[in-house]
Amino acid sequence: MQLKLKRDMSRKKAILRAATAFFSQKGFSETSMSELSKITGVAGGTIFYHFKNxxxxxxxxxxxxxxxxxxxxxxxxxxxxxxxxxxxxxxxxxxxxxxxxxxxxxxxxxxxxxxxxxxxxxxxxxxxxxxxxxxxxxxxxxxxxxxxxxxxxxxxxxxxxxxxxxxxxxxxxxxxxxxxxxxxxxxxxxxxxxxxxxxxxxxxxxxxxxxxx
Amino acid sequence: MQLKLKRDMSRKKAILRAATAFFSQKGFSETSMSELSKITGVAGGTIFYHFKNxxxxxxxxxxxxxxxxxxxxxxxxxxxxxxxxxxxxxxxxxxxxxxxxxxxxxxxxxxxxxxxxxxxxxxxxxxxxxxxxxxxxxxxxxxxxxxxxxxxxxxxxxxxxxxxxxxxxxxxxxxxxxxxxxxxxxxxxxxxxxxxxxxxxxxxxxxxxxxxx
DNA sequence: CTCTAAACTGATTGGTCACTCAGTCAGTTT
DNA sequence: AAACTGACTGAGTGACCAATCAGTTTAGAG
Structure with a gap:
């Protein structure tokens, strides 16, 4: 269970960290969700699992x-x-x-x-x-x-x-x-x-x- | 010839004026060329006739x-x-x-x-x-x-x-x-x-x- | 009126995008 | 071992967009 939680948090945090950098450096509309998923090594749908949109x-x-x-x-x-x-x-x-x-x-x-x-x-x-x-x-x-x-x-x-x-x-x-x-x-x-x-x-x-x- | 020039300039200037408002208020990527053509009452291709891209x-x-x-x-x-x-x-x-x-x-x-x-x-x-x-x-x-x-x-x-x-x-x-x-x-x-x-x-x-x- | 060139048109194209969803899988509970 | 749960996947969808281009209109010169 601990392992599970840790995995979850690291994924979500990784997305959040990457998103911070992307939104800052490229702006909202120039940041693509698929690019974000690529850079965090996560499937496209995962981001939408953690964040509604x-x-x-x-x-x-x-x-x-x-x-x-x-x-x-x-x-x-x-x-x-x-x-x-x-x-x-x-x-x-x-x-x-x-x-x-x-x-x-x-x-x-x-x-x-x-x-x-x-x-x-x-x-x-x-x-x-x-x-x-x-x-x-x-x-x-x-x-x-x-x-x-x-x-x-x-x-x-x-x-x-x-x-x-x-x-x-x-x-x-x-x-x-x-x-x-x-x-x-x-x-x-x-x-x-x-x-x-x-x-x-x-x-x-x-x-x-x-x-x- | 004068009429021709005037028409030309008014179109190009209208596009330029609308583009100024759009780029300012909505930003570059949120400004769509087709929207711009709609608001200036001009066909989509006309903008690309006056401006390369x-x-x-x-x-x-x-x-x-x-x-x-x-x-x-x-x-x-x-x-x-x-x-x-x-x-x-x-x-x-x-x-x-x-x-x-x-x-x-x-x-x-x-x-x-x-x-x-x-x-x-x-x-x-x-x-x-x-x-x-x-x-x-x-x-x-x-x-x-x-x-x-x-x-x-x-x-x-x-x-x-x-x-x-x-x-x-x-x-x-x-x-x-x-x-x-x-x-x-x-x-x-x-x-x-x-x-x-x-x-x-x-x-x-x-x-x-x-x-x- | 004819010709020419510039101005203009809009359907089309190739591409990207956010978002969806049916389904997989690991781990937990019963 | 069966049922369940939450995390995760990735192919698919419809919408939109910049740019193109073959064809039409316009306007003035000869």
Whole structure:
């Protein structure tokens, strides 16, 4: 019975893993089920035994992606401690860009059109995407809120600024996967730009030697 | 002869216009040539008379997109004049977000995967994409260089910062088309964030009343 | 009106695709 | 050992699609 279960799980997982790579790198409609069965060494019908149809397989892949991303950030915050909110923001940005390389398939999938189109009609898909994006946006917001408490970050709208930085980092990651620009080369400048964007302004009003321009 | 030409052009242009909408909204492989012929009221073979195959049709669409985008920015800079570099940057950002709404199809196409995948093997496609992205990146860079000359923008790496802001704005536009967040609601905060990121820091070193922390 | 070339047609073709289903088989239960 | 179960198989099906091509229409030049 143990052997049986193991066999089952390895097959299903193998299909899921291959499907993740295929959906990410080739897209939904360019991924053929028969190709998928060939590469996993499984008969055509087996995939449909484990997953009702192509769309269900995609949803299973997306669910995996969601779980992995949320888990990775959970682990990161479990291990790492930060001096202040600004340091936390820097850490999150670097970790995001790091994940975009090490979990390339996962982010590639999220940079495709299909999941968002499917989300318009499929509430399960929409749920997964919302979970991922809320998780990520919350993390950026948390860094800003922390920084505003400890004084390392200035007076900005936390949620909106979090979304702006999120879209900036995600945009960089996207440019990288499309081979348009090199994210690594921009890394230091991105951090610097964020610091300038967020840092608290020390307005020197009481200084007579420094007249305002 | 004029009538003949007009008829010809209207057919070809109608196909091109419909193809732009389809490729943008449905993607390359989900766009069927027969559907395209149906919607333009043209026989199936007619499309292949004007365009060698589906890929050539896509390239023609992309070329149009390129021309339109470059033309729009050209017109904008022909009409508008700016006080300084920072104002120019603000104008460019707002215009970019404005275009992402009014020319939604064009930007949707650029947010898809297919053109970048095709660019890996097709130099013509790669050329179009490079032209678009260089044009846009140059515009952001130009604003920064202008601002650094007139003192409205501080000492940052012009090219790299241009790419960062570009990816930020493009990320916002992308979030909008995917219905994840509302670009309009973020608009003011994006401008404010950019200003903080770019503005010249007045370090008050000579002021005894303001000790550095 | 005639001729010619360009524009256009749509039935056809060869191929791929997602999905089905009748049936095999290994292992478990009775 | 018989009955049952869940995992798996792979040939088959109908739908669709890009591209073709032999033939028709159109439009203007001579």
């Amino acid at each position: 192509k769309e269900e397989l995609f949803l299973a892949v997306l669910e995996n992606v969601k779980a992995d991303i949320i888990e990775e950030f959970g682990r990161y915050f479990g291990e790492k401690k930060f001096e202040n909110g600004m340091e936390m923001m820097e850490g999150v940005i670097l970790f995001y860009l790091y994940l975009a390389v090490t979990m390339e398939d996962h982010f590639l999938l999220l940079h495709r059109h299909y999941p968002y189109k499917l989300a318009e009609t499929n509430p399960v898909c929409r749920g997964h995407l919302e979970a991922i994006y809320n998780c990520l946006a919350d993390i950026f917001e948390q860094a800003i809120l922390t920084g505003q408490k400890d004084g390392s970050i200035g007076d900005v709208n936390p949620r909106k600024t979090a979304l702006i930085i999120f879209s900036m980092i995600d945009g960089i990651a996207r440019f990288k996967t499309y081979n348009l620009y090199d994210a690594a080369a921009l890394c230091n400048d991105v951090i610097a730009a964020c610091r300038r964007m967020l840092e608290r302004r020390v307005t020197p009003p009481a200084c007579p030697a420094m007249p305002q321009t | 589906k890929e050539e049709l896509f390239l023609a669409v992309l070329e149009n997109v390129k021309a339109d985008i470059i033309e729009e920015f050209g017109r904008y800079f022909g009409e508008k004049k700016f006080e300084n570099g920072m104002e120019m940057m603000e104008g460019v950002i707002l215009f970019y977000l404005y275009l992402a709404v009014t020319m939604e199809d064009h930007f949707l196409l650029l947010h898809r995967h297919y053109p970048y995948k095709l660019a890996e093997t097709n130099p013509v496609c790669r050329g179009h994409l490079e032209a678009i992205y260089n044009c846009l990146a140059d515009i952001f860079e130009q604003a920064i260089l202008t601002g650094q000359k007139d003192g409205s923008i501080g000492d940052v790496n012009p090219r790299k910062t241009a790419l960062i802001i570009f990816s930020m704005i493009d990320g916002i536009a992308r979030f909008k088309t995917y219905n994840l967040y509302d670009a309009a609601a973020l608009c003011n905060d994006v401008i404010a964030a950019c200003r903080r990121m770019l503005e010249r820091r007045v370090t008050p070193p000579a002021c005894p009343a303001m000790p550095q922390t």
